[in-house]
Amino acid sequence: MPETWPHLNPHQTRGHEPTPYELKLARTLEDIFTNDGHELTDVLAGLNSRQLHTPTGEPWTEESFRAEMHRLGA
Known part of the structure; x- marks a missing residue:
């Protein structure tokens, strides 16, 4: 096993x-999934019950x- 691991960027496409x-x-999504x-x-x-609406403010x-x-590329 190598002593060091290669650098990983968790947001490589960001x-x-x-x-x-x-x-x-x-x-909020993490909380909902949990x-x-x-x-x-x-x-x-x-999302709607937590009042976190769309970027335009809609449910x-x-x-x-x-x-x-x-x-968002998700």
Whole structure:
């Protein structure tokens, strides 16, 4: 086994530092997956119940969530 491991960057495809919105979204999604469930309906309900809305301020829908995940490269 090597004594040192190669450097790994966990965000190799990221072109910028996460914005405060992106960090809050990531933390909230982690909390939802931990406490509420893994299904898309669980995620949408969790985001909306926590009042973390879309970037335009609307409640999350399946379409808006999928579009945002695509935009973020997730």
